[in-house]
Amino acid sequence: MNEFNRVLGGGLVKGSAVLIAGEPGIGKSTLLLQFAALISQNSRSCLYVSAEESIEQIQMRAARLGLSEASVLLISTSSLTYILDIAKKVNDMGVIIIDSIQTLRNDLIDSAPGTVTQVKSCTMEMIAHAKKSGTSLIIVGHVTKDGQIAGPKVLEHMADTVIYFEGDNTQQFRVVRTIKNRYGPTNEIGIFEMSSSGLNEVKNPSAMFMPASGLGTSGSCIFAGIEGTRPIMVEIQALVSPSFLATPRRSAVGWDVNRLAMMIAILGARYGLNLSDKEVYLNVVGGMKITEPAADLAVIAALISAASNIVIPREMVFFGEVGLSGEVRQVIQYESRLNEAIKLGIEKAVMPSERKVLTCNINRSWIKHILELKKVINNRGDHKNGPVKEY
Ligand SMILES: Nc1ncnc2c1ncn2[C@@H]1O[C@H](COP(=O)(O)OP(=O)(O)O)[C@@H](O)[C@H]1O
Ligand SMILES: [Mg+2]
Incomplete structure (x- = not known):
């Protein structure tokens, strides 16, 4: 995935936290499912956590993207404790993907998912686990109408790399842009084209x-x-x-x-x-x-x-x-x-x-x-x- 590598600044750093933000329907889940399949192909375990879709829904999407054979670990939950439990049990976990942070909940905290306290606490716990275990963490964040990540800018400071999907889902091309990167240049863009088989890299984007x-x-x-x-x-x-x-x-x-x-x-x-x-x-x-x-x-x-x-x-x-x-x-x-x-x-x-x-x-x-x-x-x-x- 050259286009994704490019926005990451050359690849995914061990133990780092990447925030991927964008409007609903722009292609965050699609891109990350494709990414998860590639990672697990290359012999690293990849855990894809969806708090929004059921396992069956994810599998249906995977089938549509031609990824049914990929050995990605899937869980559908919104419980932080459960995610951390699973994550600690798997040896040599390469990547954990959280889709999305706004739907996660820490049971120790008495507020609803998506609130600042929940989002902050779940992110902190996940990042702490990533740093300790050397697992790379990818967090999906939804962007609200006014362009803020709901829950809110707090997330940008906590992540090492922040990537935004630009524009809306009426466009054929999807541009992802690095807003912040502790490990590489910012403002880097990757360009994809949305099709029924997923997001395809655009080979000659300057044209x-x-x-x-x-x-x-x-x-x-x-x-x-x-x-x-x-x-x-x-x-x-x-x-x-x-x-x-x-x-x-x-x-x-x-x-x-x-x-x-x-x-x-x-x-x-x-x-x-x-x-x-x-x-x-x-x-x-x-x-x-x-x-x-x-x-x-x-x-x-x-x-x-x-x-x-x-x-x-x-x-x-x-x-x-x-x-x-x-x-x-x-x-x-x-x-x-x-x-x-x-x-x-x-x-x-x-x-x-x-x-x-x-x-x-x-x-x-x-x-x-x-x-x-x-x-x-x-x-x-x-x-x-x-x-x-x-x-
Ligand atoms: N059955 C389908 N055939 C073709 N494209 C689809 C299909 N289902 C969803 N899509 C495309 O995928 C997009 C949804 O992407 P998704 O990864 O779910 O977005 P996000 O996770 O950012 O909300 C839709 O905008 C649509 O263009
Ligand atoms: Mg999604």
């Missing part, structure tokens, strides 16, 4: 969020992004339309809507593109969530393209942070962005100037200010390698 053929319409451009240590090319779409509302609508999927408002203000003040009477929609294609400021330039380009109805060619990528005066600021990891872009057939990159001249075999336009985009977009990328001088 997943790119359009197969030309963008065709205005308002789209490709952002050469970095998520964790992984370069990923993502299509960003913008739509600008007249508004009849006193406060025109601004909406963003996969990006911060406040940052979008900032970009709209910068376009008005520093580029001369006034969108104050327009509705503006921004969409990151495929359910990706982008947090990098380096996406600013791509968002600006998509907005200009949408407003001016000029199509940006698919063979062109954008990246760079945009400051309040419209200046294009440097970001990190130019080379991996560019090399990935080259792999996917991109011919031109619009980006901040390079600190050192790179040897990448791709046409690069270094821009210092967003005004230079006028020339770049009007010429549809028909420019030479180097700085854009006049505009």
Whole structure:
């Protein structure tokens, strides 16, 4: 499971506690059942505790995932004492999976499962057992509507590694992201595709969020992004339309809507593109969530393209942070962005100037200010390698 290994920071550390959080139906149980089957195949015992489903239900799911033959130890209980009893009886237990922590109860504590006291106490006891026995612990935590893990943030501090399933279950792709890791980098992402046979790893994720053929319409451009240590090319779409509302609508999927408002203000003040009477929609294609400021330039380009109805060619990528005066600021990891872009057939990159001249075999336009985009977009990328001088 390379994608899962990646978010774990290279693998599961002995005696560590991993928290996997996400909305109901996103695929936590599916992923962990698949993981449990793989672990037990590799001759380590794996205990899968479900306090939500009966043994029959888990077996039905396993059959659907083609894992009926796997020798995973299954128990269906909500009793902490019982789980610890079983865990202590098995020699060389590799992994214990708790699905989910909110349904577990410590009988010594007089409050209902899912309350802060219960969740905290059960987690503490399980972690203590994991540390002592060298067993790795994986805890499932449900996320409530407002994005908090019910029971709540307390869990994040206790776990060594915290992994979130992003988005919702209407998306075909499921992105898991490391939020915290004592043993590896954070912000690392793993990408899976949900199918009837479970979560399948996506082999070439950087191409997943790119359009197969030309963008065709205005308002789209490709952002050469970095998520964790992984370069990923993502299509960003913008739509600008007249508004009849006193406060025109601004909406963003996969990006911060406040940052979008900032970009709209910068376009008005520093580029001369006034969108104050327009509705503006921004969409990151495929359910990706982008947090990098380096996406600013791509968002600006998509907005200009949408407003001016000029199509940006698919063979062109954008990246760079945009400051309040419209200046294009440097970001990190130019080379991996560019090399990935080259792999996917991109011919031109619009980006901040390079600190050192790179040897990448791709046409690069270094821009210092967003005004230079006028020339770049009007010429549809028909420019030479180097700085854009006049505009
Ligand atoms: N019989 C089925 N065929 C295909 N997909 C299914 C089936 N049952 C469940 N799924 C998929 O699995 C998902 C449920 O995943 P699950 O691992 O139970 O989520 P979680 O544990 O995070 O609540 C559903 O959103 C659905 O897409
Ligand atoms: Mg579940």
